[in-house]
Amino acid sequence: MEPGPDMSSLPLARPRMPRRRFASMRAIMALILREMSTRYGRSPGGYLWAVLEPVAGIALLTLVFAAAFRSPPLGTNFAVFYATGMVPFLIFTGVQGTVAGALNYSRQLLAYPTVTYLDALLARFALNFMTQLMVAYIVLGGCILIFDTRLTLNLPVIIEAFALTGLLSLGIGTLNCYLFSRSNIFQQVWSILMRPAFIVSGVFFLFEAIPEPYSDYLWFNPLIHVLGLMRRGFYSTYDATYVSVTFVVGVSLTCLALGLLLLWRFHAELLDR
Numbered sequence: 001m002e003p004g005p006d007m008s009s010l011p012l013a014r015p016r017m018p019r020r021r022f023a024s025m026r027a028i029m030a031l032i033l034r035e036m037s038t039r040y041g042r043s044p045g046g047y048l049w050a051v052l053e054p055v056a057g058i059a060l061l062t063l064v065f066a067a068a069f070r071s072p073p074l075g076t077n078f079a080v081f082y083a084t085g086m087v088p089f090l091i092f093t094g095v096q097g098t099v100a101g102a103l104n105y106s107r108q109l110l111a112y113p114t115v116t117y118l119d120a121l122l123a124r125f126a127l128n129f130m131t132q133l134m135v136a137y138i139v140l141g142g143c144i145l146i147f148d149t150r151l152t153l154n155l156p157v158i159i160e161a162f163a164l165t166g167l168l169s170l171g172i173g174t175l176n177c178y179l180f181s182r183s184n185i186f187q188q189v190w191s192i193l194m195r196p197a198f199i200v201s202g203v204f205f206l207f208e209a210i211p212e213p214y215s216d217y218l219w220f221n222p223l224i225h226v227l228g229l230m231r232r233g234f235y236s237t238y239d240a241t242y243v244s245v246t247f248v249v250g251v252s253l254t255c256l257a258l259g260l261l262l263l264w265r266f267h268a269e270l271l272d273r
Contacts, residue, residue, distance in 0.1 A: 027115045031106060031123035054090050054139050058083050061204060073206045074235055080143050080151070084231045085203035087139055088165045091132040092223060093194065095166065098128045099173025103181045103263075103270060110271055117267045118260075121174060129166050136162070157233035164226050164248050171252035174259030181270040202227045207242055222248045 062078040072081035099121060103110070106120040144151065179186035201223035210218055218224055225248050228240035263270075 024116070024119055027119040028123045028126070031109070031115070031120060032127045034109075035105075035124065035127055051135050051138055054083070054086055054135060055142075057086050057090075058139070058143075061086070073209065074231060074238055075149070075151075077143075077147050077149050079147060080149050080234065081231075082204060083140055083143050084234050085201075085227050087136045088161060088226050088230050089198065089201055089203055089223060091129070091136065091162075091165050092169050092226070093197075094132055095125065095128045095169035096173035096176065098124045099170060100176035100180050100187075102173075103177050103267070107271060117263050121170075121177065121263075125166075125170050125173070129169065133162065151234055152236045154233045154236065157229060160245070161226060161230040161233055164229065164245065164252075167252040167256075168222055168226065168248060171255035171259070174263070175255040176259075178259050178262040178266070178270075182266075197221075197223065207240070222251050 058079055061082040072078045074081055098105075102120040102124045103117060105124065106115070109115050110117060110120060143149070176186070176190060180190075200218060201221060202218075207215060207218065207224055207228055219242060225243045225245070228243045229245070232238050232240040232243065
């Protein structure tokens with residue numbers, strides 16, 4: 001009878017470590033709590049400053065333009081008109097900026113295998129978008145309660161405008177997350193491009209007031225469509241026929257897909273820089 005094989009010379013199989021359930025959700029919640037404590041918990045006033053910024057901007061625009069004009073371009077109240085333009089604009093700039101900095105902000109935590117670049121993106125987007133929605137509710141609700149506006153709100157359209165703002169912020173922010181991490185030049189170029197954005201996005205004018213061919217060029221600014229949709233929800237007499245939801249969704253999803261593809265391919269290289 002021949003002896004069996006010597007099993008002592010074979011390598012021992014390592015026991016497989018059990019995977020943690022909902023690891024990604026745990027990581028996202030941990031990143032959210034970390035940013036809440038560092039960004040809002042340590043500064044004087046915390047969330048109060050997030051509310052004061054749009055309130056101060058709306059008050060300034062109201063005082064300046066009320067002194068120069070008898071009535072706003074739409075409706076009878078300056079504060080409501082500028083609030084419906086400034087609030088979605090500030091949501092976009094704020095959320096896309098925080099999403100764009102997600103990789104650099106969570107660079108140390110991304111060294112752990114349970115935390116991924118996608119967790120960092122989703123955590124910053126979720127926290128800052130919900131914060132901006134809270135601010136929007138306070139600011140717009142306050143304008144309606146304080147001033148005798150007699151508006152008939154179209155809530156489905158308003159919700160759609162907020163959803164498009166969030167999707168656009170996530171898409172452009174994700175693409176910028178790769179570009180900003182790749183080179184500081186892209187961040188400087190984006191900063192230059194965003195300076196006139198407040199003027200050309202329709203915060204204090206209506207798209208219909210712009211003559212051709214300039215209106216044709218402005219149509220390709222997705223924020224023009226978002227702000228127009230928001231005002232359609234607040235003003236029942238404003239049709240905003242130029243608004244194209246398909247265009248905004250297309251721009252948002254294209255930037256999101258391209259940004260995720262580039263981050264998936266190069267995130268390890270970017271973190272090692």
